[in-house]
Amino acid sequence: MSKIWALLVMSLLFSPLAGCTSDDEDQTVIFPAFSTVADNDEIYDNTRMNGNPFIVIFSAEWCNNPCYTSMHSIWATESELPVLVMSTDPAENASGVTLAQWHDSADAFDDDGDDEGVSLTSYAFMKGFEAGEKLGITAPGTVMFVNSVGEVTQIHEGKLEDSSLISEYWQDASA
Numbered sequence: 001m002s003k004i005w006a007l008l009v010m011s012l013l014f015s016p017l018a019g020c021t022s023d024d025e026d027q028t029v030i031f032p033a034f035s036t037v038a039d040n041d042e043i044y045d046n047t048r049m050n051g052n053p054f055i056v057i058f059s060a061e062w063c064n065n066p067c068y069t070s071m072h073s074i075w076a077t078e079s080e081l082p083v084l085v086m087s088t089d090p091a092e093n094a095s096g097v098t099l100a101q102w103h104d105s106a107d108a109f110d111d112d113g114d115d116e117g118v119s120l121t122s123y124a125f126m127k128g129f130e131a132g133e134k135l136g137i138t139a140p141g142t143v144m145f146v147n148s149v150g151e152v153t154q155i156h157e158g159k160l161e162d163s164s165l166i167s168e169y170w171q172d173a174s175a
Helices: 002-013 067-077 099-108 129-134 163-174
Strands: 035-037 043-045 054-059 083-087 124-127 142-146 152-157
Touching: 035 124, 054 067, 054 163, 067 083, 067 099, 067 163, 083 099, 083 129, 099 124, 142 163, 152 163
Parallel strands: 054 083, 083 124
Antiparallel strands: 035 043, 054 142, 142 152
């Protein structure tokens, strides 16, 4: 009997986001309060995002894959979606990289010679480690879809490059 209790306690401790990607609709995960300045010198916070669905890509200044692939796949599926790219690294200028340099590096990911690829101009790059910690995310490579009232409708861990999945996740967040 003590093994069952131990397993139950461990499952509760290690599943802070339980319910947001399962059929259990009783638990709703709300994207936590945040306020941060992005690489475009604009402030992003819950008030700014309230009433609109948005996507959060938890990344880091030093993460190129799966993060960059997910960024470009979302752009290729539907450009100009409201995407916040939040760093899970608490260090200021992590690995010596500023937010602007990080954005430039992400833009250049699909460049090939003279082909400059797409520019992720509408994406806002910012620190987001506190929001990530509140959601139990400590490593880059997680994408969250958030609806207009701040509820997390989908969490995708790892590379997200399937355009049909991206569209489905966005439709759920936009519903």
